[in-house]
Amino acid sequence: MAKSLEYIRLDKFPHVWCPGCGIGIVMGSIIRAVDKMEINKNDVVMVSGIGCSGRMPGYCDFNTLHTTHGRALSFATGIKLANPKFKVITVMGDGDALAIGGNHLIHAARRNIDILAIIINNWIYGMTGGQYSPTTPLGSFATTAPYGQVEPPFDVLKLIKGSGASYIARGTVYHIRELDKLISGGLQKKGFAVVEVISQCPTSFGRRNKMGSAVEMMKRQKEETVPVKKAEKMSKEELKGKIVRGLFLDEERDEYTERYEKLIAKAKEVHQK
Amino acid sequence: MSGEKVKLKGIEWKRYGPLLLNREWCKGCGICVAFCPKNVLKIGEDSKVFVDKEEDCTSCTLCELRCPDFAILVER
Ligand code: SF4
Ligand code: SF4
Ligand code: SF4
Numbered sequence: 549m550a551k552s553l554e555y556i557r558l559d560k561f562p563h564v565w566c567p568g569c570g571i572g573i574v575m576g577s578i579i580r581a582v583d584k585m586e587i588n589k590n591d592v593v594m595v596s597g598i599g600c601s602g603r604m605p606g607y608c609d610f611n612t613l614h615t616t617h618g619r620a621l622s623f624a625t626g627i628k629l630a631n632p633k634f635k636v637i638t639v640m641g642d643g644d645a646l647a648i649g650g651n652h653l654i655h656a657a658r659r660n661i662d663i664l665a666i667i668i669n670n671w672i673y674g675m676t677g678g679q680y681s682p683t684t685p686l687g688s689f690a691t692t693a694p695y696g697q698v699e700p701p702f703d704v705l706k707l708i709k710g711s712g713a714s715y716i717a718r719g720t721v722y723h724i725r726e727l728d729k730l731i732s733g734g735l736q737k738k739g740f741a742v743v744e745v746i747s748q749c750p751t752s753f754g755r756r757n758k759m760g761s762a763v764e765m766m767k768r769q770k771e772e773t774v775p776v777k778k779a780e781k782m783s784k785e786e787l788k789g790k791i792v793r794g795l796f797l798d799e800e801r802d803e804y805t806e807r808y809e810k811l812i813a814k815a816k817e818v819h820q821k
Numbered sequence: 822m823s824g825e826k827v828k829l830k831g832i833e834w835k836r837y838g839p840l841l842l843n844r845e846w847c848k849g850c851g852i853c854v855a856f857c858p859k860n861v862l863k864i865g866e867d868s869k870v871f872v873d874k875e876e877d878c879t880s881c882t883l884c885e886l887r888c889p890d891f892a893i894l895v896e897r
Binding site: 728 | 830831841845848850851852855883885887888889890891894896
């Protein structure tokens with residue numbers, strides 16, 4: 549699809565990500581979702597925080613903003629409230645979204661603000677040198693866990709479900725056609741939509757955990773995940789060590805900017821009396 | 822296999838049947854090669870992708886969808 553090129557800042561290419569890094573695959577999927585929905589690229593705002601994923605807005609020809617660590621959703625909330633006609637997409641890594649930005653994430657979900665939050669989960673802080681993140685699996689190695697991670701990880705989707713949100717999904721970069729569907733579903737949703745994408749970081753996570761090449765890591769995504777429909781029929785024992793993927797929640801709920809507009813109208817009415 | 826030169830958005834690509842390659846952007850990760858259902862693609866001695874069996878390509882687009890570097894386009 550040569551059309552993808554229309555959404556890319558070609559003068560910035562080739563991009564900075566390592567060979568085989570999944571972040572570029574996620575970027576392609578987001579671009580196809582925007583294109584499929586025929587949203588004008590000038591009506592899209594892409595916001596990121598810090599980390600390898602934070603580079604994505606630099607390469608996309610939308611309105612783009614690269615902000616501070618963990619604060620993509622705070623900036624995105626301001627943008628959406630100031631101009632609700634924008635389609636706002638945040639791109640965050642697991643460290644960015646769940647550690648330093650964890651509070652912003654749960655409160656964006658609680659408000660149910662119309663933002664698509666993409667969380668690229670590669671189990672590690674890639675850019676800053678391979679420190680463990682809140683999703684690093686128990687026993688995995690990181691520069692800050694040379695004897696293996698001792699803390700249990702978050703289940704990202706349960707955390708968000710408990711906080712609010714209208715749309716919750718998990719995909720992998722291996723299951724790319726499914727990921728395209730999940731991301732465009734999230735983009736269409738009016739409300740807070742979260743798509744967690746399991747992605748490979750061959751440089752910082754794969755190497756330290758002896759997982760082999762990007763290709764090997766993607767094969768694991770195939771072997772170690774099960775679709776949500778199939779998982780429903782599996783026992784706890786069978787699901788051990790598996791990650792469930794697919795659509796987990798798709799609900800109509802009152803959206804924050806709409807509620808806010810109503811509040812403004814009401815306040816004006818009171819003052820005119 | 823040299824491929825016909827094509828310019829898209831001011832950037833040079835090479836055409837092999839339905840496939841367009843930008844070897845400048847390719848980082849040789851091998852993802853497209855490993856997951857092509859028809860074994861059309863290979864990594865060359867220069868550690869970049871090349872089209873080995875153009876005639877077997879079904880234009881399924883999986884290589885384009887999974888390439889992290891936007892280095893392959895499939896025309897249908
Ligand atoms: S360090 Fe990891 S996440 Fe960062 S660009 Fe390299 S492979 Fe991707
Ligand atoms: S997936 Fe892309 S970057 Fe990787 S080898 Fe194939 S063309 Fe090159
Ligand atoms: S379009 Fe499909 S068959 Fe053709 S090279 Fe790509 S992955 Fe292989």
